[in-house]
Amino acid sequence: MTLLEVDQLTLAYGRHLVVDLLDFALEKGSIGCLLGPSGCGKTTVLRAIAGFERVHGGSIRIGAEQVSGTGVHIPPERRRIGMVFQDYALFPHLTIRDNIGFGLHRADAGTRSRRVDAMLELVGLGPQAQRFPHELSGGQQQRVALARALAPAPDLLLMDEPFSNLDVELRERLSLEVRAILKETGTTAILVTHDQNEAFAVADVIGLMHDGALQQWDTPYNLYHKPVNRFVADFIGQGVLIPGRIIGENQVKIALGTLRSELPMDCGPLGICPPGSDVDVLLRPDDVVHDDASEQTAVVTNKAFRGADILYTLELDNGVKLLSLVPSHHNHALGERIGIRLNVDHVITFFEPARLPESELDS
Structure with a gap:
């Protein structure tokens, strides 16, 4: 079952075309990745999926609902999307427990507490529940950000360069941990990164972008062994x-x-x-x-x-x-x-x- 469908997506800033006729689809429970060099348009696509950018052409569907398109723009808060940012964006004055529960304000106290407990166990941070973000390592803060995004059970999780502030060894280990967590929860997710090692470690399917166009949307194996053009062959591996x-x-x-x-x-x-x-x-x-x-x-x-x-x-x-x-x-x-x-x-x-x-x- 297709959960995310991007069809002929066009995005621009003024007269500057950023993304041109982008097409891809992501199955429910799959992890996708938009990979490419800086300035290729991948983060702009992520922002459009989240609802932070209005499209200039084409459409975006999440499940059965069109959320972006000509004359259509569902606001971000109504898209049932979770976000994990590059800088974690944790609230420094709230404990880890309160950070994770922040998006559960509509739930009753008992439901909220049980959900936060489940998220703390999922990311292995139960003993740190009453600490504050500055008391945690970078990897722990990223797991808090992931738990907070997953707590409301979003239909789709978006991750924007989530490991770029971490050292290489921690980045490799955390990328595998994040994949395991997403698979355990059955979460459909899109990762944006310029690092192909991260993309290969996390994603089931990868879209390589260049100059606002999708060069190939395929499995990591096929990107490496069956590149469709010279750019893919040169960029991958x-x-x-x-x-x-x-x-x-x-x-x-x-x-x-x-x-x-x-x-x-x-x-x-x-x-x-x-x-x-x-x-x-x-x-x-x-x-x-x-x-x-x-x-x-x-x-x-x-x-x-x-x-x-x-x-x-x-x-x-x-x-x-x-x-x-x-x-x-x-x-x-x-x-x-x-x-x-x-x-x-x-x-x-x-x-x-x-x-x-x-x-x-x-x-």
Whole structure:
């Protein structure tokens, strides 16, 4: 069942178009994410869903009700939406218990008390109930903000960069905790972030935005392994685009050999790529495997130690550079030549690169 539907949404500030013809839908109980660089329009979309911004075109539906559209604007307080803000927005003069119960003023005292108790237990802050926000850590304050937003049982929860004020380690741990809490309560939620690690940790489905347009609305797995365009391929994860040429049905030749795809490769206006088409081929670091027994070699030009792994930048004899993620016990020096082979499960190609001489495809 679809709980949130955004249809042809257009938003602008004066004559400046911020969001253009945005479309996506979110199922009840799912966690969605709007991901993208600063200025792409993701927070403006969140504010429009909340009712803080009026739309210039299109519509927003929550459940069976249209809440935004031409001539329609349901105010925020009537949308049954919860909000978690970047700066927590807790009341400093209220205890944690009173902060969580703030939105339950219409409930009787007994119902309110039981609901607050349940929220405190849910976020693991029962012992801190009588403390004040300044007495808690950043992670604890964020859990209070989440409990306060969930206490009225909203139809939809909106989270605007909720972890950006936290250090990296706490951010990673809290993002997993928040996902577990949302799944336990069956809450439908939308997260806005510029951090793909947060998006991957929390969301079931992610919409990558760029310049006010939605580039791809898909699962984290598909965004990484099946990007629909170059922007998605570049923004999500790491990888390089290397030149290739279509040499037959579902086959593309690159400097490291021939790759075979399970699906036909798309060449845009040409449809399925005919033989001879020039393409760029996306290779992720996990596609390039270190193998001492391989006859194909590359030179280590850079390395980034990551604990369990090392991310190597490698250069082929023809100058093409690759990335390879290798277990860190394979510790090679800069300038060292190492054996490599490809292990590509998903062949991703993009049409219309600059045409290259045939010799540049040869290893």
